[in-house]
Amino acid sequence: xxxxxxxxxxxxxxxxxxxxxxxxxxxxxxxxxxxxxxxxxxxxxxxxxxxxxxxxxxxxxxxxxxxxxxxxxxxxxxxxxxxxxxxxxxxxxxxxxxxxxxxxxxxxxxxxxxxxxxxxxxxxxxxxxxxxxxxxxxxxxxxxxxxxxxxxxxxxxxxxxxxxxxxxxxxxxxxxxxxxxxxxxxxxxxxxxxxxxxxxxxxxxxxxxxxxxxxxxxxxxxxxxxxxxxxxxxxxxxxx
Numbered sequence: 242x243x244x245x246x247x248x249x250x251x252x253x254x255x256x257x258x259x260x261x262x263x264x265x266x267x268x269x270x271x272x273x274x275x276x277x278x279x280x281x282x283x284x285x286x287x288x289x290x291x292x293x294x295x296x297x298x299x300x301x302x303x304x305x306x307x308x309x310x311x312x313x314x315x316x317x318x319x320x321x322x323x324x325x326x327x328x329x330x331x332x333x334x335x336x337x338x339x340x341x342x343x344x345x346x347x348x349x350x351x352x353x354x355x356x357x358x359x360x361x362x363x364x365x366x367x368x369x370x371x372x373x374x375x376x377x378x379x380x381x382x383x384x385x386x387x388x389x390x391x392x393x394x395x396x397x398x399x400x401x402x403x404x405x406x407x408x409x410x411x412x413x414x415x416x417x418x419x420x421x422x423x424x425x426x427x428x429x430x431x432x433x434x435x436x437x438x439x440x441x442x443x444x445x446x447x448x449x450x451x452x453x454x455x456x457x458x459x460x461x462x463x464x465x466x467x468x469x470x471x472x473x474x475x476x477x478x479x480x481x
Contacts, residue, residue, distance in 0.1 A: 247298035248324050249331030251290040255302050256335030256433045259283035260358035263423075264343050264351070276419045283424075284412030291404035300404070303427040304328055304450075309387035309457030313465040315394075325429075332433030340437050359435045359442040360425040360449045368420035375422045376452050382414045383426045383456025384463070391464040425449040426456070 262282035266274045274282070291300040299316075301307045304325040310316040316324075336357075343351045356365070362375040370378075389410040393403040411426075418424045425431045431449035435442045 244298040244320075245323055245327040247294040248301060248327040249334070251294050251298070251300060251302035252328040252331035252429050252433075253335040253338075254290050255283070255286040255427070256332045256430055257339055258286035260336065260430065260434050261339045261342075263358040264339060277416065280412045280415030280419060280424075283415050284408040284410075286408075287411050288404050288408030291407060295404060298324075300407075302328060302331075302429075303453075304429055305383050305427060305453035305457035306387060306390060307457075308454050309383070309459075309461035310391070311461065312458040313387070313391050313461030313469075315391065315461075328429040329432055332429040333436065336433035336437055339434075353437050354440060355438075356423075356442060357434045357438040358423065359438040360423045360431045361442060361445050362422055362448060365441060365445060366420075366422050370421045372448065375448060378418050378421050379425055379449065379452030380456040380459065382418055382424075383453040384460035386410055386414060386426055387457050387460030388464055388468075391461065392468065395469070397470070422449075426453050428453055 259279070259282050262274060263279045266282075267276070267279050287300075287302065290302060294300055299310070301310065301324060307316060307321055307324045307328070311318065311321050340353060340357070343353070343357075359365070362370060362372045366375065386407075390403075390407055392398060393406040414426055415424045418426075428450045431446060431453075435446045435449075
Protein backbone atom coordinates (compact mmCIF):
# COMPACT_ATOMS: atom_id res chain seq x y z
CA UNK A 242 0.00 0.00 0.00
CA UNK A 243 2.85 2.41 0.72
CA UNK A 244 4.20 1.82 -2.78
CA UNK A 245 0.81 2.58 -4.36
CA UNK A 246 0.36 5.72 -2.26
CA UNK A 247 3.83 6.87 -3.31
CA UNK A 248 2.99 6.31 -6.98
CA UNK A 249 -0.26 8.26 -6.59
CA UNK A 250 1.45 11.15 -4.82
CA UNK A 251 4.25 11.30 -7.36
CA UNK A 252 1.86 11.37 -10.31
CA UNK A 253 -0.31 13.91 -8.52
CA UNK A 254 2.73 16.18 -8.20
CA UNK A 255 3.76 15.63 -11.82
CA UNK A 256 0.34 16.65 -13.17
CA UNK A 257 -0.12 19.54 -10.77
CA UNK A 258 3.39 20.88 -11.34
CA UNK A 259 3.86 20.15 -15.02
CA UNK A 260 0.36 20.77 -16.36
CA UNK A 261 -0.11 23.52 -13.79
CA UNK A 262 2.85 25.41 -15.20
CA UNK A 263 1.32 25.14 -18.68
CA UNK A 264 -2.17 26.23 -17.61
CA UNK A 265 -1.29 28.92 -15.08
CA UNK A 266 2.12 30.29 -16.02
CA UNK A 267 3.15 29.51 -19.61
CA UNK A 268 1.33 32.39 -21.25
CA UNK A 269 1.05 34.75 -18.32
CA UNK A 270 1.16 38.33 -19.65
CA UNK A 271 4.71 39.67 -19.95
CA UNK A 272 6.11 37.18 -17.42
CA UNK A 273 5.05 33.89 -19.01
CA UNK A 274 7.49 31.00 -18.65
CA UNK A 275 6.87 29.68 -22.19
CA UNK A 276 7.69 26.22 -23.56
CA UNK A 277 11.10 26.13 -21.87
CA UNK A 278 9.61 26.87 -18.48
CA UNK A 279 6.96 24.18 -18.86
CA UNK A 280 9.60 21.66 -19.94
CA UNK A 281 11.68 22.48 -16.89
CA UNK A 282 8.65 22.24 -14.61
CA UNK A 283 7.91 18.68 -15.77
CA UNK A 284 11.54 17.73 -15.20
CA UNK A 285 11.54 19.26 -11.72
CA UNK A 286 8.44 17.34 -10.69
CA UNK A 287 10.22 14.08 -11.46
CA UNK A 288 13.49 15.11 -9.79
CA UNK A 289 11.80 16.19 -6.58
CA UNK A 290 9.46 13.22 -6.25
CA UNK A 291 12.07 10.69 -7.34
CA UNK A 292 14.29 11.86 -4.49
CA UNK A 293 11.35 12.03 -2.07
CA UNK A 294 9.53 8.79 -2.95
CA UNK A 295 11.73 6.79 -5.29
CA UNK A 296 13.11 4.69 -2.43
CA UNK A 297 9.55 3.62 -1.57
CA UNK A 298 8.01 2.69 -4.92
CA UNK A 299 10.78 3.08 -7.47
CA UNK A 300 9.40 6.45 -8.59
CA UNK A 301 7.69 5.46 -11.83
CA UNK A 302 4.78 7.97 -11.82
CA UNK A 303 3.97 6.86 -15.36
CA UNK A 304 2.24 3.72 -16.78
CA UNK A 305 4.64 3.68 -19.74
CA UNK A 306 7.60 3.57 -17.37
CA UNK A 307 6.04 0.79 -15.30
CA UNK A 308 5.35 -1.29 -18.41
CA UNK A 309 8.79 -0.52 -19.81
CA UNK A 310 10.49 -1.62 -16.60
CA UNK A 311 8.38 -4.77 -16.66
CA UNK A 312 9.56 -5.47 -20.22
CA UNK A 313 13.10 -4.77 -19.04
CA UNK A 314 12.83 -7.30 -16.24
CA UNK A 315 12.88 -4.77 -13.41
CA UNK A 316 9.21 -5.07 -12.33
CA UNK A 317 7.13 -8.17 -11.63
CA UNK A 318 3.88 -8.74 -13.51
CA UNK A 319 1.71 -8.51 -10.39
CA UNK A 320 2.85 -4.95 -9.76
CA UNK A 321 1.97 -3.50 -13.18
CA UNK A 322 -1.82 -3.08 -12.95
CA UNK A 323 -1.90 -1.77 -9.34
CA UNK A 324 0.81 0.75 -10.19
CA UNK A 325 -1.02 1.93 -13.32
CA UNK A 326 -4.30 2.35 -11.42
CA UNK A 327 -2.54 4.28 -8.65
CA UNK A 328 -0.82 6.54 -11.19
CA UNK A 329 -4.02 7.34 -13.07
CA UNK A 330 -5.90 8.12 -9.84
CA UNK A 331 -3.08 10.33 -8.61
CA UNK A 332 -2.96 12.17 -11.92
CA UNK A 333 -6.72 12.74 -11.83
CA UNK A 334 -6.42 14.19 -8.34
CA UNK A 335 -3.67 16.53 -9.53
CA UNK A 336 -5.79 17.67 -12.46
CA UNK A 337 -8.74 18.19 -10.11
CA UNK A 338 -6.74 20.46 -7.81
CA UNK A 339 -5.40 22.35 -10.83
CA UNK A 340 -8.93 22.83 -12.14
CA UNK A 341 -10.14 24.19 -8.80
CA UNK A 342 -7.32 26.74 -8.86
CA UNK A 343 -7.60 27.72 -12.54
CA UNK A 344 -11.38 28.19 -12.50
CA UNK A 345 -10.91 31.23 -10.25
CA UNK A 346 -8.89 33.06 -12.90
CA UNK A 347 -10.30 36.40 -14.08
CA UNK A 348 -13.26 36.13 -16.43
CA UNK A 349 -12.19 34.93 -19.88
CA UNK A 350 -8.67 33.97 -18.79
CA UNK A 351 -9.39 30.25 -18.43
CA UNK A 352 -11.52 27.86 -20.44
CA UNK A 353 -11.11 24.19 -19.55
CA UNK A 354 -12.47 22.98 -22.89
CA UNK A 355 -9.76 24.92 -24.72
CA UNK A 356 -7.35 22.13 -23.81
CA UNK A 357 -6.28 22.27 -20.16
CA UNK A 358 -2.74 21.19 -21.17
CA UNK A 359 -4.11 18.11 -22.95
CA UNK A 360 -2.32 16.29 -25.74
CA UNK A 361 -3.52 16.18 -29.33
CA UNK A 362 -2.71 15.86 -33.01
CA UNK A 363 -3.95 17.62 -36.15
CA UNK A 364 -5.98 20.69 -35.16
CA UNK A 365 -5.28 19.96 -31.47
CA UNK A 366 -1.49 19.93 -31.95
CA UNK A 367 0.24 23.21 -30.95
CA UNK A 368 2.20 23.08 -34.22
CA UNK A 369 -0.43 21.38 -36.36
CA UNK A 370 1.40 18.03 -36.52
CA UNK A 371 -0.51 15.03 -37.82
CA UNK A 372 -1.15 11.61 -36.34
CA UNK A 373 1.88 9.89 -37.88
CA UNK A 374 4.31 12.48 -36.52
CA UNK A 375 2.75 12.29 -33.07
CA UNK A 376 2.84 8.48 -32.99
CA UNK A 377 6.49 8.44 -34.02
CA UNK A 378 7.48 11.13 -31.53
CA UNK A 379 5.70 9.46 -28.63
CA UNK A 380 7.09 5.99 -29.33
CA UNK A 381 10.68 7.14 -29.84
CA UNK A 382 10.77 9.64 -26.97
CA UNK A 383 9.15 7.26 -24.50
CA UNK A 384 11.58 4.53 -25.51
CA UNK A 385 14.45 6.94 -24.92
CA UNK A 386 13.00 7.93 -21.56
CA UNK A 387 12.82 4.31 -20.39
CA UNK A 388 16.37 3.69 -21.65
CA UNK A 389 17.62 6.60 -19.55
CA UNK A 390 15.70 5.38 -16.49
CA UNK A 391 17.07 1.85 -16.79
CA UNK A 392 20.59 3.07 -17.43
CA UNK A 393 20.59 5.64 -14.63
CA UNK A 394 19.30 3.07 -12.13
CA UNK A 395 21.62 0.26 -13.27
CA UNK A 396 23.96 -0.99 -10.56
CA UNK A 397 26.92 0.09 -12.70
CA UNK A 398 25.76 3.75 -12.85
CA UNK A 399 27.01 6.40 -10.40
CA UNK A 400 24.92 6.19 -7.23
CA UNK A 401 22.60 9.01 -6.22
CA UNK A 402 22.33 10.79 -9.57
CA UNK A 403 19.47 8.86 -11.17
CA UNK A 404 16.71 11.38 -10.34
CA UNK A 405 18.72 14.19 -11.92
CA UNK A 406 19.36 12.25 -15.12
CA UNK A 407 15.71 11.18 -15.35
CA UNK A 408 14.36 14.67 -14.66
CA UNK A 409 16.71 16.28 -17.18
CA UNK A 410 15.72 13.67 -19.75
CA UNK A 411 12.05 14.52 -19.26
CA UNK A 412 12.90 18.22 -19.63
CA UNK A 413 14.69 17.50 -22.92
CA UNK A 414 11.75 15.43 -24.17
CA UNK A 415 9.38 18.34 -23.53
CA UNK A 416 11.72 20.82 -25.21
CA UNK A 417 11.58 18.62 -28.30
CA UNK A 418 7.92 17.73 -28.46
CA UNK A 419 5.72 20.37 -26.81
CA UNK A 420 5.12 21.92 -30.27
CA UNK A 421 4.30 18.46 -31.69
CA UNK A 422 1.57 17.29 -29.33
CA UNK A 423 2.05 19.08 -25.99
CA UNK A 424 4.20 16.10 -24.93
CA UNK A 425 2.70 13.08 -23.28
CA UNK A 426 5.13 10.12 -22.85
CA UNK A 427 2.83 9.43 -19.88
CA UNK A 428 -0.71 8.05 -20.27
CA UNK A 429 -1.67 8.98 -16.69
CA UNK A 430 -0.76 12.64 -17.30
CA UNK A 431 -2.69 12.64 -20.58
CA UNK A 432 -5.78 10.99 -19.11
CA UNK A 433 -5.93 13.27 -16.09
CA UNK A 434 -6.32 16.50 -18.04
CA UNK A 435 -8.25 15.08 -21.02
CA UNK A 436 -11.05 13.99 -18.67
CA UNK A 437 -11.55 17.64 -17.77
CA UNK A 438 -11.04 19.06 -21.28
CA UNK A 439 -13.47 16.52 -22.79
CA UNK A 440 -14.66 16.61 -26.41
CA UNK A 441 -12.04 16.07 -29.10
CA UNK A 442 -9.26 15.95 -26.51
CA UNK A 443 -10.85 12.88 -24.96
CA UNK A 444 -11.47 11.31 -28.38
CA UNK A 445 -7.75 11.49 -29.18
CA UNK A 446 -6.64 10.11 -25.82
CA UNK A 447 -6.16 6.59 -27.20
CA UNK A 448 -3.05 7.79 -29.05
CA UNK A 449 -1.45 8.82 -25.77
CA UNK A 450 -1.95 5.38 -24.31
CA UNK A 451 -0.97 3.28 -27.30
CA UNK A 452 2.17 5.16 -28.37
CA UNK A 453 3.80 5.73 -24.94
CA UNK A 454 3.08 2.17 -23.80
CA UNK A 455 4.58 0.80 -27.02
CA UNK A 456 7.59 3.07 -26.64
CA UNK A 457 8.07 2.02 -23.03
CA UNK A 458 8.14 -1.65 -24.00
CA UNK A 459 10.59 -0.96 -26.83
CA UNK A 460 12.94 0.92 -24.49
CA UNK A 461 12.76 -1.77 -21.83
CA UNK A 462 13.43 -4.58 -24.29
CA UNK A 463 16.36 -2.77 -25.90
CA UNK A 464 18.06 -2.19 -22.57
CA UNK A 465 17.40 -5.71 -21.33
CA UNK A 466 18.54 -7.47 -24.49
CA UNK A 467 21.39 -5.23 -25.63
CA UNK A 468 22.75 -3.05 -22.83
CA UNK A 469 22.21 -4.86 -19.53
CA UNK A 470 24.85 -7.16 -18.08
CA UNK A 471 24.01 -10.81 -18.51
CA UNK A 472 24.14 -11.38 -14.75
CA UNK A 473 21.51 -8.71 -14.09
CA UNK A 474 18.93 -10.37 -16.37
CA UNK A 475 16.69 -13.26 -15.34
CA UNK A 476 18.19 -16.53 -16.47
CA UNK A 477 16.11 -18.69 -18.80
CA UNK A 478 16.54 -22.44 -18.27
CA UNK A 479 18.07 -24.11 -21.28
CA UNK A 480 15.91 -26.55 -23.18
CA UNK A 481 17.56 -29.99 -23.36
